[in-house]
Structure formats: C-alpha cells, structure tokens
Amino acid sequence: MAAIRVALVNDYEVVVRGLEAMLRTYVDRIQVVELDASRDVARSVDIAMYDTFAGQQGDREEIRQLISNPRVSKVVVYSWNLQPDLVRGALHNGAAGYLSKSLPAGELVAALEAVHVGDEQVVPHDPHPGKVITGDWPGREEGLTPREAEVLALITQGLNNQEIADRTRLSINSVKTYIRGAYRRIGVTTRTNAVLWGVEHGFHPDRARMRPRE
Amino acid sequence: MAAIRVALVNDYEVVVRGLEAMLRTYVDRIQVVELDASRDVARSVDIAMYDTFAGQQGDREEIRQLISNPRVSKVVVYSWNLQPDLVRGALHNGAAGYLSKSLPAGELVAALEAVHVGDEQVVPHDPHPGKVITGDWPGREEGLTPREAEVLALITQGLNNQEIADRTRLSINSVKTYIRGAYRRIGVTTRTNAVLWGVEHGFHPDRARMRPRE
DNA sequence: CCAAGTCTCACCCTTCGGGGTGAGGATGTG
DNA sequence: CACATCCTCACCCCGAAGGGTGAGACTTGG
Structure with a gap:
C-alpha cells in the first residue's frame, strides 16, 4: 500500500x-x-x-x-x-x-x-487522561488569555491587524484590544518585540518548511 | 590559573x-x-x-x-x-x-x-586563507548590501528606527532608506515579516542567553 | 573616464500600530 | 449576590512605519 x-x-x-x-x-x-x-x-x-x-x-x-x-x-x-x-x-x-x-x-x-x-470516525482514547489539560497553549503560564495567545500567534506568523481580524472573525477593534492586553502581559510595547517573544516561546510556525518528496 | x-x-x-x-x-x-x-x-x-x-x-x-x-x-x-x-x-x-x-x-x-x-597584539594567521571572504555576513546571497544587512539585523533585535539610527550613527532618514532597500530585496513589506525573515536567516541573536556562572 | 552601485540625507505623504477610555454581555467563583 | 475576568466592540488620538522622490559624494569595474 x-x-x-x-x-x-x-x-x-x-x-x-x-x-x-x-x-x-x-x-x-x-x-x-x-x-x-x-x-x-x-x-x-x-x-x-x-x-x-x-x-x-x-x-x-x-x-x-x-x-x-x-x-x-x-x-x-x-x-x-x-x-x-x-x-x-x-x-x-x-x-x-x-x-x-x-x-x-x-x-x-x-x-x-x-x-x-475506514468510514468510522476515529477517536483513540487518551493515553494520559486529565493530564494535559493545563499547559494547554503556549503562553498560558504568562497569564495570556486564549484570545490573547491566539492573536499573538497570528502576529508571530506575520499577519497585520486586519488579517488577524479576518482570520478570527473579530472586529479590528477587538483585535487591537487583545493585542494591547497581550503586550501588557508579556511586557513589550512594539509588534517587533512581540514577534521575538513569540519566536522564543514556541509560537513560531515552521515557515522554512519540509520540502515535500514526490 | x-x-x-x-x-x-x-x-x-x-x-x-x-x-x-x-x-x-x-x-x-x-x-x-x-x-x-x-x-x-x-x-x-x-x-x-x-x-x-x-x-x-x-x-x-x-x-x-x-x-x-x-x-x-x-x-x-x-x-x-x-x-x-x-x-x-x-x-x-x-x-x-x-x-x-x-x-x-x-x-x-x-x-x-x-x-x-601578553602585551603583544595577537593575530593568528588564517587557517583557511582566502576561503571565507564570501559568505561574509548573513544575507549576502540575497544581495543585501552591508548596511542593509546591518539594519535588518538590528530590526531583528527589536530596535525601532530611532534606536537603529543612534546605534549606527546614521540619520533616521538614512535608516529608513536602508530598510526600504532591504525590504525590497528580501521581498517583504512589513517590519514583522522582516523580523521573521531575519529569524529564519540567522540574524536572531541569542536573547535567551547563557546564564553566567559565578 | 563613465556607469553602476552604494552611502548618506531630506522632504513629503499615507497607512498602520499602539494606547486610552468606555461600555455591554457572558461566565464563573467566593 | 457581588465581584472578577473575559469577550466583544467603538471612538479618538498620536507617533511610528512605510513608500516615493530627488540629490550629492564616493568607490569600483569596465
């Protein structure tokens, strides 16, 4: 096969x-x-x-x-x-x-x-039940809310505010609100430093991606 | 000793x-x-x-x-x-x-x-003479000029334009000029994407630095 | 010598990012 | 219930970033 x-x-x-x-x-x-x-x-x-x-x-x-x-x-x-x-x-x-x-x-x-x-929906049982609920997403320890972490991740992927708004189906004003909150929590004031923070905290997607073999 | x-x-x-x-x-x-x-x-x-x-x-x-x-x-x-x-x-x-x-x-x-x-100035002879002249700095292959690569590196370290100007002893207008040139060459239009480019091309300094042992 | 490229700077303009404030609704905890 | 914390959004403001143009000085290679 x-x-x-x-x-x-x-x-x-x-x-x-x-x-x-x-x-x-x-x-x-x-x-x-x-x-x-x-x-x-x-x-x-x-x-x-x-x-x-x-x-x-x-x-x-x-x-x-x-x-x-x-x-x-x-x-x-x-x-x-x-x-x-x-x-x-x-x-x-x-x-x-x-x-x-x-x-x-x-x-x-x-x-x-x-x-x-198969045609069945596959849901293997969790090998570590109840274990991984915390440590859910990167940045949880810093007190980032899920939304804040999400917009931070999108920032770390290089999107601008409007693109983040489109992707998350939020208004651009809300996006700005979350960004402000995230900046406060991680202690930065510029997008550049937010990106660097994200890179250093595992938010960075693999852009230099694996070259597919045909 | x-x-x-x-x-x-x-x-x-x-x-x-x-x-x-x-x-x-x-x-x-x-x-x-x-x-x-x-x-x-x-x-x-x-x-x-x-x-x-x-x-x-x-x-x-x-x-x-x-x-x-x-x-x-x-x-x-x-x-x-x-x-x-x-x-x-x-x-x-x-x-x-x-x-x-x-x-x-x-x-x-x-x-x-x-x-x-010693008191003498130490200059060991080059073990690979004439070998490493090219590949001089990150980004040379992309056609970045030294100045462009330099400002890109500083961007990747999280500095804003004024800080870059101070560091390089250039006017902020010149800094902007080099940034424009660098963006054109690496194919980005925003600072965020420039930072990501820099991270992926070895411009990223070790910010999570070694903890010194006393 | 001329052309190309770089380095440097100034001026203009527009957009985007960042910050502050206020406010309503949902949810959850003591 | 009261309080806290989110989530969501709107409005205003300002400064930074980004982009265009032009221009003089310098270096280097053909």
Whole structure:
C-alpha cells in the first residue's frame, strides 16, 4: 500500500518538529507532505491534521473550510485539548477523527491509517487522561488569555491587524484590544518585540518548511 | 590559573551556539560569562570578543567604546573578515587581537590566552586563507548590501528606527532608506515579516542567553 | 573616464500600530 | 449576590512605519 499523504495545518514549531521526528521511522506508511501554518493546503493529501488553537470558536469555521477543500480527502483534529464538547463539535462538523497530541508514534500512525481506510470516525482514547489539560497553549503560564495567545500567534506568523481580524472573525477593534492586553502581559510595547517573544516561546510556525518528496 | 572570563558582544545565534559548543571542553581555561547582542557588557571580563558586522565604519567607534569600558580589560575582534585594512584599523584603534572565526577551538583558546597574558597584539594567521571572504555576513546571497544587512539585523533585535539610527550613527532618514532597500530585496513589506525573515536567516541573536556562572 | 552601485540625507505623504477610555454581555467563583 | 475576568466592540488620538522622490559624494569595474 502506498504511504498515506498527510498535511499538518496551522501549527507551531514545537509540534512540527515533534511530529517530524515521530513519523520519521514510519516513512513507508505515512508521509508528511506539507507543513504550513499560514496558507491553505496546496497539494492534494489524504489527511489534513488540523491543530485547533486552544479550542477557539473560529476553529469550527476553519475545519469546515478544510473539509470543503477539494485537495483534502479527510480532516482530523490534532490537539492537546480533549474536552468532550470540543471533540463532539469537531466530529459534528465533519472531522474524520480527533487525535490527541499525547499519542505515541505507533498509535498515531495506526489512527491515521484507520482514518484513511475506514468510514468510522476515529477517536483513540487518551493515553494520559486529565493530564494535559493545563499547559494547554503556549503562553498560558504568562497569564495570556486564549484570545490573547491566539492573536499573538497570528502576529508571530506575520499577519497585520486586519488579517488577524479576518482570520478570527473579530472586529479590528477587538483585535487591537487583545493585542494591547497581550503586550501588557508579556511586557513589550512594539509588534517587533512581540514577534521575538513569540519566536522564543514556541509560537513560531515552521515557515522554512519540509520540502515535500514526490 | 583561574579561567579567563570572556564576553561575546554583538553576535548572532549561529556564532553564539558555535562558540558555546567549541569552548565547552575548555571550561577550565576559558569561561564565556556573557553573551549579548543588544546591551553593553554588564559584568567585568578579561576579554571582550567583538564581532564586527561586515566591517562597517560604525565598528571603529564601537570598538573604541568597548575599550574605554572599565569593565573590559581587553578587546579582540572576532570576525570572518580578515581583510588587511580592517585588521590594521582594528589594531590601530586599540584592539588587543584580531581572531578569525574559522579558527579551530584549540587555536582560539590559545590565542585568547596569549591575549590575556601578553602585551603583544595577537593575530593568528588564517587557517583557511582566502576561503571565507564570501559568505561574509548573513544575507549576502540575497544581495543585501552591508548596511542593509546591518539594519535588518538590528530590526531583528527589536530596535525601532530611532534606536537603529543612534546605534549606527546614521540619520533616521538614512535608516529608513536602508530598510526600504532591504525590504525590497528580501521581498517583504512589513517590519514583522522582516523580523521573521531575519529569524529564519540567522540574524536572531541569542536573547535567551547563557546564564553566567559565578 | 563613465556607469553602476552604494552611502548618506531630506522632504513629503499615507497607512498602520499602539494606547486610552468606555461600555455591554457572558461566565464563573467566593 | 457581588465581584472578577473575559469577550466583544467603538471612538479618538498620536507617533511610528512605510513608500516615493530627488540629490550629492564616493568607490569600483569596465
């Protein structure tokens, strides 16, 4: 059987590197062909792994968009956050599975294969139940609210305020409000320094991405 | 003999990591007590290693300032660029030595010790003569001029235009001119994306710096 | 010598970012 | 319930960033 082609959408360097390392020994079964945080999936893939950012509302819409993408066969959510209502919501919106980031490599590969061949929705049980609820998203320790962390992450990806507003479906005024709050908490006053803070705290997506092998 | 205390001033992550690794096996003879790109030397050191940025004019002044710093006993230049006039200029301005970045660890340590104990100016011969002239500074391949690369590096360190002007002793208008040029060449239109470009191309100094051991 | 490129600076203009304030609604905790 | 904390948005203001143009001085290579 040919290897399953997987894209990782919307994630941070920490995760990207981890996934890359985890799947390196399974290249014959899984190929991560695209890693990109800022753009859509460009080449056709069997499964798109979507990283929901701290379970924001905007995710629902993004998941739907991914599913309607003709280049994507199936979409799974790949997240730390396993709260039941989030899982239900994602599956209800058409996700083919909901995979925990705490899954070891073997189980992750198995789950992806199950998603690929089967019609059932795949939700492996959490190997560390109740363990990863805290430390949910980068910046939690600094007291960033989920929204603040989200806009910070988007800033670290190089978006301007209007683009952030579009992406999050917020008004630009709200975006500014969150940015102000985030700056106060992380102790910066300029966007430049916010970006640097983000880079140093794992918000930086892998832009120098893996070159896909055809 | 107590270990020589060394500070590395004004350098990029690539170099910082390299130096750290190189000197790790010589901790009993050399201690790198401070690594910082943006600030002055804070604690007293025996030798400050100064990285001249592509041999800019501003360097002369900065070297003089370092030498006049009461917390710094001696200053050496640590650079890829070994052009004779630059070496002469640095030594003339009071540098106690001019060390090539292509020096292997052993010779580097020896050179630093020679600087520390002796009165002579130490200029080890280049182990790779004529080899490292190109690839001089990050961004050379992209066609950035030295000045453009310099302001980009300062942007990547979080400075605003006025601070860059102060640091480089340029007018703020010139700074803006170089920034425009740099943006054009690297293909960005915002400071945020310039910072991200810089981070991905080795301009990012080690801000999470080594904690000095007393 | 001329052309190209760089370095330096000034002036103008527009947009964007950053900060302050106020305010309503939702949610959750003592 | 009262209080705190978010989330959301609007309005105003100012300074910084970004972009265009022009121009003189200097260096270097053909």
